[in-house]
Amino acid sequence: MPSLTDIRFAELAQTIACDVHSKTQDDDNTLKVQEISRAFVSDTITVPTKEMNAYALRASLGDDVYHEPSTALLEAHVAKITGKEAGLFLPTGTMSNQVALRTHLQQPPYSVITDARAHIYRMEAGGAAFHSGANSIPIIPANEHHLTWEDIEPRIVSGTDVHVAPTRIIALENTLNGTIIPQDDVIEISKNARSRGIIMHLDGARIWHVAAETGLSMKELCDPFESVSLCLSKGLGAPIGTVLVGSTPFITKARWFRKLFGGGMRQTGYMAGCAAYALTHNFPMLPRVHALAKRMQQGLEQLGVDILSPAETCMLFYDPSPIGVEYWEVVERAAQLPDPIKLNGSRLLMHIQTSPQAIEDFLELLRTLKEEKAAAGWKPENAPPKKKTLFRDVYVKAVRPV
Known part of the structure; x- marks a missing residue:
């Protein structure tokens, strides 16, 4: 027969016990790896294999x-x-x-x-x-x-x-x-x-x-x-x-x-x-990462997007305003794709778990946005003056106008 002390301790142990696994943890982790492969926000988001x-x-x-x-x-x-x-x-x-x-x-x-x-x-x-x-x-x-x-x-x-x-x-x-x-x-x-x-x-x-x-x-x-x-x-x-x-x-x-x-x-x-x-x-995977960043820059330039800071290694900074698009539009539409892409503004960062397809999908999204703007009557002469690459302007967060 357990003593009152034993019973109380068992109850205490139950309150202290913790389980951080979800009921679908393995599936959740698989989805997270997929999400990471399509996120250009940072290289700190990579996960152990x-x-x-x-x-x-x-x-x-x-x-x-x-x-x-x-x-x-x-x-x-x-x-x-x-x-x-x-x-x-x-x-x-x-x-x-x-x-x-x-x-x-x-x-x-x-x-x-x-x-x-x-x-x-x-x-x-x-x-x-x-x-x-x-x-x-x-x-x-x-x-x-x-x-x-x-x-x-x-x-x-x-x-x-x-x-x-x-x-x-x-x-x-x-x-x-x-x-x-x-x-x-x-x-x-x-x-x-x-x-x-x-x-x-x-x-x-x-x-x-x-x-x-x-x-x-x-x-x-x-x-x-x-x-x-x-x-x-x-x-x-x-x-x-x-x-x-x-x-x-x-x-x-x-x-x-x-x-x-x-x-x-x-x-x-x-x-x-x-x-x-x-x-x-x-x-040894870093040259591949650099190649992905350079492919991203090449695709953006072909669309007429400005490059604020070039892809010398794993990242670049871009400005979509020359094609009539704002950052918040890119971020929102990227999140609505059947296979979403995660962004947060002007910085695009590639890493060892970046999917090459994510880059092509991102470029296709910008192409679509450019075509939509043109169909709505936007013209290149409507573009704001080209931004100088001032350091305070390189990091731009995507904020939707109120």
């Missing part, structure tokens, strides 16, 4: 705050291929960038130079100011493509004037909006920065794409920088994770800040296994 899961489940079962063997091997491998002494696995790219800045920067006042479009500046919730007390100096490239030393040099803050925050770091991003910084310009910036005692950091969230497109080794791409953040969950399709690389003393200190920021994790072997699988099996 059965093969990735099978490999990752065989990874080690350690606690990364103490020692996790598979994670340590991943960190060492990424450090080796980038030519750095050590690596550190973190849950997100934002945390990786912010930990890097905080580790490099010792005591305010100081400033960080970035591209005006950079993730560190625009998309990390003011983290440089909050975590490191750093002033940001955003620069719009004169060539409207990438920063050069000519852009940066006049904006460097130096000297002992108490009114200013001296520049301690130049943080580049490669790729940025999918475009590649020419390596000669990276090297020139690094050479001049180092001669002035300025640290170089790279937000290399999609640096894998640069290597795949240019043929340059990871070491060549990372040599000009003291630290590099390399995402695994974007182009490579791992479910989570970023590796920060640098010198051994830098990574030792960064590990401390990772703990302080709440990024110390426990059983990370599975995540490291997914990342290793992605490096081995998904990196």
Whole structure:
């Protein structure tokens, strides 16, 4: 006969029990993979394959705050291929960038130079100011493509004037909006920065794409920088994770800040296994992704659509107004297709699970919209003046007029 305590505990256990599976979970997952193959919103939406899961489940079962063997091997491998002494696995790219800045920067006042479009500046919730007390100096490239030393040099803050925050770091991003910084310009910036005692950091969230497109080794791409953040969950399709690389003393200190920021994790072997699988099996798929993006751009140009930022790697930004179409119309009609396409505005991003048919279907939709506009009396001379590719105009969200 169970005791009253046993009965109460059984009742408590029932209230605590949780099942996150739907009644049709396997079918739901199959549909989700199909949806992902027809979504151009981001490359973060990719999901682990059965093969990735099978490999990752065989990874080690350690606690990364103490020692996790598979994670340590991943960190060492990424450090080796980038030519750095050590690596550190973190849950997100934002945390990786912010930990890097905080580790490099010792005591305010100081400033960080970035591209005006950079993730560190625009998309990390003011983290440089909050975590490191750093002033940001955003620069719009004169060539409207990438920063050069000519852009940066006049904006460097130096000297002992108490009114200013001296520049301690130049943080580049490669790729940025999918475009590649020419390596000669990276090297020139690094050479001049180092001669002035300025640290170089790279937000290399999609640096894998640069290597795949240019043929340059990871070491060549990372040599000009003291630290590099390399995402695994974007182009490579791992479910989570970023590796920060640098010198051994830098990574030792960064590990401390990772703990302080709440990024110390426990059983990370599975995540490291997914990342290793992605490096081995998904990196070779990136040229195909670039080809899909270039096909998308070619099709849009043939329709008369403007390209705001070209498909140098995995993404492009477009403007349908020259054919009389607005973003919200594209988004709504794409969602109404028999096999829907998911969009959110001007950015079109291809990934390793993108369906080639989705691109053709998207182009056909725009062709249909163009024909409908023409049939309704719209003419090319009605188009608004061609937009300059100002950085604030590249990211455009689709909003239906009220």
